[in-house]
Amino acid sequence: MTEKTQKEPLFHVVKRDTVSRRKEWAIRAVAIISALILCSGIIAMFTGDNPVEIYRSIFLGAFGSERKTWITLQNISVLLIISLALTPAFKMQFWNIGGEGQVLIGGLASAACMICFGEKLPNGMVILLMVITSVAAGAVWALIPAVLKARWNTNETLSTLMMNYIAIQLTAYYIIVWEVPKGSGKIGIINQNSAVGWLPNVGNKYLLPIIVAVIVTAFIYIYQKYTKHGFEIAVVGESRNTALYAGIKVERVIVRTMLLSGAICGLAGLLLVGGINHTVTTTIVDSQGFTGVMVSWLAKFNPIAMIATSFLIVFMDRGASEISTAFGLNQSFADILTGILLFFIIGCEFFIRYRISFRTGKEKH
Amino acid sequence: MSEAAVSFRGVTKTFGSVIANSNINLDIKKGEILSLLGENGSGKTTLMNMLAGIYYPDSGQIYINDEPVIIKSPKDAFDLGIGMVHQHFKLIDVLTTAENIVLGLEGRLNLKDTEKKIKEICDKYGFEVDPQKKIYDLSVSEKQTVEIVKVLYRGAEILILDEPTAVLTPQETEKLFKVMRNMKADGKSIIIITHKLHEVKAISDRVAILRKGEFIGDMITSESDETQMTQMMVARHLFLNIDRKKPVNVKPRIEVKGLTVKDPAGIYKLKDVSFTANSGEVLGIAGISGCGQKELLESIAGLQKVESGSVLYKPDDKEPVDLIGKDPRQIHEMGISLSFVPEDRLGMGLVGNMNLADNMMLRSFRSGKSKLFTDRKTPRELAETVVRDLEVITPSIDTPVRRLSGGNVQKVLLGREISSHPKVLMTAYAVRGLDINSSYTIYDLINKQKEAGTAVIYVGEDLDVLLELADRILVLCDGEVSGIVDAENTDKNTLGLLMTKKGGAA
Numbered sequence: 049m050t051e052k053t054q055k056e057p058l059f060h061v062v063k064r065d066t067v068s069r070r071k072e073w074a075i076r077a078v079a080i081i082s083a084l085i086l087c088s089g090i091i092a093m094f095t096g097d098n099p100v101e102i103y104r105s106i107f108l109g110a111f112g113s114e115r116k117t118w119i120t121l122q123n124i125s126v127l128l129i130i131s132l133a134l135t136p137a138f139k140m141q142f143w144n145i146g147g148e149g150q151v152l153i154g155g156l157a158s159a160a161c162m163i164c165f166g167e168k169l170p171n172g173m174v175i176l177l178m179v180i181t182s183v184a185a186g187a188v189w190a191l192i193p194a195v196l197k198a199r200w201n202t203n204e205t206l207s208t209l210m211m212n213y214i215a216i217q218l219t220a221y222y223i224i225v226w227e228v229p230k231g232s233g234k235i236g237i238i239n240q241n242s243a244v245g246w247l248p249n250v251g252n253k254y255l256l257p258i259i260v261a262v263i264v265t266a267f268i269y270i271y272q273k274y275t276k277h278g279f280e281i282a283v284v285g286e287s288r289n290t291a292l293y294a295g296i297k298v299e300r301v302i303v304r305t306m307l308l309s310g311a312i313c314g315l316a317g318l319l320l321v322g323g324i325n326h327t328v329t330t331t332i333v334d335s336q337g338f339t340g341v342m343v344s345w346l347a348k349f350n351p352i353a354m355i356a357t358s359f360l361i362v363f364m365d366r367g368a369s370e371i372s373t374a375f376g377l378n379q380s381f382a383d384i385l386t387g388i389l390l391f392f393i394i395g396c397e398f399f400i401r402y403r404i405s406f407r408t409g410k411e412k413h
Numbered sequence: 414m415s416e417a418a419v420s421f422r423g424v425t426k427t428f429g430s431v432i433a434n435s436n437i438n439l440d441i442k443k444g445e446i447l448s449l450l451g452e453n454g455s456g457k458t459t460l461m462n463m464l465a466g467i468y469y470p471d472s473g474q475i476y477i478n479d480e481p482v483i484i485k486s487p488k489d490a491f492d493l494g495i496g497m498v499h500q501h502f503k504l505i506d507v508l509t510t511a512e513n514i515v516l517g518l519e520g521r522l523n524l525k526d527t528e529k530k531i532k533e534i535c536d537k538y539g540f541e542v543d544p545q546k547k548i549y550d551l552s553v554s555e556k557q558t559v560e561i562v563k564v565l566y567r568g569a570e571i572l573i574l575d576e577p578t579a580v581l582t583p584q585e586t587e588k589l590f591k592v593m594r595n596m597k598a599d600g601k602s603i604i605i606i607t608h609k610l611h612e613v614k615a616i617s618d619r620v621a622i623l624r625k626g627e628f629i630g631d632m633i634t635s636e637s638d639e640t641q642m643t644q645m646m647v648a649r650h651l652f653l654n655i656d657r658k659k660p661v662n663v664k665p666r667i668e669v670k671g672l673t674v675k676d677p678a679g680i681y682k683l684k685d686v687s688f689t690a691n692s693g694e695v696l697g698i699a700g701i702s703g704c705g706q707k708e709l710l711e712s713i714a715g716l717q718k719v720e721s722g723s724v725l726y727k728p729d730d731k732e733p734v735d736l737i738g739k740d741p742r743q744i745h746e747m748g749i750s751l752s753f754v755p756e757d758r759l760g761m762g763l764v765g766n767m768n769l770a771d772n773m774m775l776r777s778f779r780s781g782k783s784k785l786f787t788d789r790k791t792p793r794e795l796a797e798t799v800v801r802d803l804e805v806i807t808p809s810i811d812t813p814v815r816r817l818s819g820g821n822v823q824k825v826l827l828g829r830e831i832s833s834h835p836k837v838l839m840t841a842y843a844v845r846g847l848d849i850n851s852s853y854t855i856y857d858l859i860n861k862q863k864e865a866g867t868a869v870i871y872v873g874e875d876l877d878v879l880l881e882l883a884d885r886i887l888v889l890c891d892g893e894v895s896g897i898v899d900a901e902n903t904d905k906n907t908l909g910l911l912m913t914k915k916g917g918a919a
Contacts, residue, residue, distance in 0.1 A: 060469045060485070062428075062469075062471075063428060274786050274787065274789070275785050275786055275787060276778055276779060276781070276785065276786070276787045277785075278787075279771075279774060279778045279787050280778075282764075282767070282771075283764060283767075283775065286764040286765070286766055286767065287760060287761070287764055287765075289757070289760055289761040290760070290761055290762070290763070290764050290775065292716055292740075292741070293714075293716065293741065293753070293755065293761045293762065293775075294741065294775045294776065294778075295740055295741035295742030295743075295744075295745060296742075297740075297742075405471070
C-alpha cells in the first residue's frame with residue numbers, strides 16, 4: 049500500500065470517560081493560574097503598572113482592614129443568599145431571572161413597614177411585620193410567573209424579567225411618595241433617630257446577614273439533597289415526562305419551588321433594607337439578581353460550591369474599586385480582569401470533559 | 414488492484430478505560446452489501462463512526478480504494494464518498510426535504526436544480542420522495558428515505574446504514590431492501606448494521622462479526638446459517654426458542670371496556686378497545702407501530718387523557734376499581750401495584766443524567782418513613798440488587814444511566830419495575846435495540862413474572878417473539894382491535910393480515 053498522502057492532524061479532541069475529583073480541581077487550578085498570568089501580561093502591557101502590586105491592592109481592597117473584611121463577608125452573604133434563592137428554580141430548569149425584582153419588592157415591603165408603622169407600633173412588632181411582608185412580597189412576585197407557567201406554559205424568562213421592571217417602577221413611585229425632604233427624589237435613612245425597624249446588631253453590625261447566609265446555605269443544601277421536594281425538583285428539571293410517569297404533579301412543584309425561591313429573595317431584600325442600608329432605592333439590589341444566576345450556574349447548583357463562586361465575584365468586585373482609586377485606573381479595568389478570570393473558569397470545563405490527543409508522530413502499519 | 418472499497422487496518426478506539434474497537438482489520442468490497450453483526454456495545458457503531466468522520470481512531474489506518482486516508486470530520490468523509498445514515502435522524506423538522514438535502518453544501522442555492530437532481534436519484538434507485546414536503550409531515554420511513562437520498566446527493570459511493578430497519582414495518586423494510594439492491598447493482602458498497610439475523614440473510618452478501626470490540630470473522634452469507642452467526646456473536650450456544658409454560662391460576666385482572674382516546678388534534682388514537690388481561694398470562698399486543706399501542710398502555714398507567722371507556726382493575730378479594738381519571742400516584746396510593754416499562758426508556762422511564770440509585774428512587778421516593786425526607790438507603794440497596802441479579806454492566810451504581818449501553822439501561826428499568834412484585838406489568842418494545850443475549854434475559858424475566866402470577870401486557874414488534882412468548886395476542890390496527898388470537902394456534906401470516914386489515918381473520 050502507498051504511503052500516507054495526507055498529514056495526520058496535529059491534535060484531535062477526545063471525550064473523557066470519567067475524571068477523578070482531584071484531576072478536576074487540578075484542571076480548575078491551572079485555569080485560574082493561567083488566567084492570572086494572562087491578566088498580569090495585560091496589566092503590564094496596557095497600564096505599565098506592576099501586576100503584583102495590582103493583585104496586592106485587589107487583595108487589600110477586599111481584606112485590607114478589619115472593616116473591609118467584614119464588608120466583604122457581608123457582601124458575599126447577600127449575594128450568596130440571592131444565588132441560593134435562585135438555585136432550586138434553575139435546578140428545575142425554570143429560568144428565574146426575576147431575582148432582582150423579587151429582592152427589590154421584598155426590600156420595598158420592609159421599607160413600607162418601617163415608614164408606615166415606625167411611629168405607631170413598638171419596634172419588635174415592626175420588625176416582625178417586616179419579616180412577614182418582605183418574605184410574602186418576594187414570594188408573590190415569584191408566584192405570578194410560576195402560575196402563568198404552570199397553567200398556560202408561558203415563557204418564564206420573559207415574565208420573570210418583566211416583573212423586575214414592575215418592581216423597579218413601583219419602588220420609584222413610592223420613593224416620590226415617601227421622599228425626605230420633599231423634592232430630593234430620595235428617601236434617605238429611615239427612622240434615623242428612633243432606629244425603629246432596624247434589624248438588631250448581632251455581635252457587630254455585619255454579622256446578621258452572614259449568619260442568615262450560613263443558615264440558608266445549609267437549608268438549601270439539605271432541601272435539595274435529602275428531601276422529597278428536592279428529588280421532585282431534580283426530576284422535573286430533567287424530564288417532565290418522567291415526572292408525570294413517577295406521579296409527580298409538575299404544576300404543583302413549579303409553584304411550590306418558585307414560592308420558596310421568591311420568599312428567600314424577599315428575605316434578602318429585608319436584609320438589604322432593614323439590616324444594611326436602612327433605606328430603599330431603585331438600584332439597591334445592584335444587579336445581584338442577575339449576578340446570582342452566574343454564581344449558581346458556576347457552582348453547578350451546589351450550595352457549598354456557591355460559597356466559593358460568590359466569594360470570587362465579590363472579591364474581584366471589591367478589589368476593583370480599590371485599584372480604581374489606588375492606581376487611578378477605571379473601574380472597568382477590574383471588570384476586564386474579572387471577565388478574563390470567568391472566561392478561563394468556564395472554559396476549563398471543556399478540558400474536564402474532553403482531552404486533547406496530540407499527534408504521536410510514528411507511522412503505524 | 415484489489416477490489417476493496419474500504420479497508421480497516423489495525424484500527425483501535427478507546428473511550429477512557431473502555432476499549433470500543435481493538436485492532437480491527439476489515440475490508441468492504443466494491444459493490445457488495447456487508448452486514449455488520451454484533452451484540453450491543455460490541456463496537457459496530459463506533460467503527461462506522463470512524464469511517465464517517467465522527468470519531469478519530471486512536472491508532473490504525475483506514476484505506477479508501479487502497480489509498481490511506483485521514484478522516485477528520487464528516488466533511489472529509491463526504492469528500493471521500495462516504496455517507497452514513499444514523500440511527501437517530503439528523504434532519505431539521507421545519508425545513509423541506511429538498512432544503513434538508515442541500516443543507517451544509519457550498520455554492521449557490523438553487524432549489525429547482527436540487528429538486529431535479531433529487532428526482533433523478535429517486536428514479537434511478539426507486540425512492541419516493543416529495544422534495545417540497547416539510548420533514549415534520551413525514552413518517553419515520555420517509556425521513557429515513559430523505560437521509561439516504563441526502564448522502565446519495567452528496568455523491569456517496571460507500572453507504573453506512575446504522576440499524577435502518579429498527580423503525581420500519583416489514584413492508585417498509587422490504588422496500589428499503591429493494592432500494593439497497595438497486596444501489597448495489599449501481600456499484601455502490603453498502604454496510605448495514607443490524608441485530609436481526611433474518612435480515613442479514615435476506616439482504617447481505619457477506620457478514621462480518623464483532624464481539625467486544627474485536628473483529629471475530631466474516632463469512633459469505635449464503636454459506637452460513639443463523640446458528641453459526643449467533644455463536645460467533647455471543648461465543649456460546651443459545652437456545653433460540655423461548656420456554657413458554659402453560660398459564661396457571663388464570664383470573665381476569667385488567668378489564669378494558671370501550672376505551673376511546675383522541676389526540677389533541679381530535680384524531681382517534683384508540684376506538685372502542687375492549688379486552689381482558691389475566692393474571693399468570695402474557696398478553697401480547699401486535700400492530701404496526703403507531704396504531705395506538707402507546708396510548709393503550711398509557712391509558713392504563715394513568716398517563717393518558719381518555720375520551721370514554723373504562724379500565725377496571727380486579728383485585729383478588731375486593732371490588733373492581735376503575736383506573737380512568739387517576740394519575741400514577743393515585744393508582745399507587747390505592748395499593749395497586751402496576752408496573753410500566755415505557756417505550757421511551759431515558760425520556761420517561763428513567764432520568765438519563767441521574768445515577769442508578771436515584772433512578773430506583775423514582776418509584777419509591779415518597780415511601781420513606783419521614784414526611785419531609787426521602788429514604789436514600791433502600792434505593793441504593795435495590796440498585797445493588799438489580800445490578801447483581803440482572804448482571805447489569807456498570808462501573809458503579811453512582812454512574813448516570815445514560816452512560817450505560819441500551820441493554821443495561823433496559824435491565825435497570827425492568828429491574829426496578831419488577832422489584833415491587835407487580836400485579837400488572839406492562840412493557841412497550843422491551844427488547845427494541847437490544848442484542849440477542851439481552852433480549853433473552855428480558856424474555857426470561859417476563860416469563861418469571863408470569864409464573865409469579867403477574868398479568869403481563871407485552872407490546873412487541875417481532876412477530877416470531879410474540880408468537881413464542883405470549884399466550885394470547887391482541888392485534889391493533891389503526892387504534893381498533895382487529896383480533897385477539899391464541900398464540901399457539903396462530904401463525905405469522907394471520908397476524909400480518911390482522912395488522913393490516915381490521916378483522917382479517919374473521
